[in-house]
Amino acid sequence: MKRSTAKEILAASFRKLAQSRNIDKITIQEIVDNCGYSPATFYRNFKDKYDLITWDHTRAVAAIVGKIGADYSWSQALLD
Numbered sequence: 329m330k331r332s333t334a335k336e337i338l339a340a341s342f343r344k345l346a347q348s349r350n351i352d353k354i355t356i357q358e359i360v361d362n363c364g365y366s367p368a369t370f371y372r373n374f375k376d377k378y379d380l381i382t383w384d385h386t387r388a389v390a391a392i393v394g395k396i397g398a399d400y401s402w403s404q405a406l407l408d
Contacts, residue, residue, distance in 0.1 A: 334372075335373050337365070338370060340363070341359050341360070341362040341363035342380055345358060351381070352381065359377065359380075392405050392406055
C-alpha cells in the first residue's frame with residue numbers, strides 16, 4: 329500500500345473542508361489544523377491554497393487522461 333505524501337494529505341484536508349465551505353473562506357490554518365500539520369509544512373509544499381488547488385486538479389486530470397486507451401475513449405475522459 330502506497331503511503332500518502334504531505335501534499336496528498338493537505339489536498340485531502342482541503343477537499344474535505346471545501347465540501348461544506350466556500351473555498352475563498354478556507355484558511356491555511358484551517359487546512360493544516362484539519363490534518364494535523366503545521367503551516368510550515370503547508371508552505372514547504374505550496375505557495376498558497378490556490379497553488380494546492382492547481383496541483384490537486386492537475387493530478388486528477390492526469391489520472392483521467394492516463395486511462396485513455398482501447399477501453400476508455402477521449403469522449404469518456406472529457407465527460408469524466
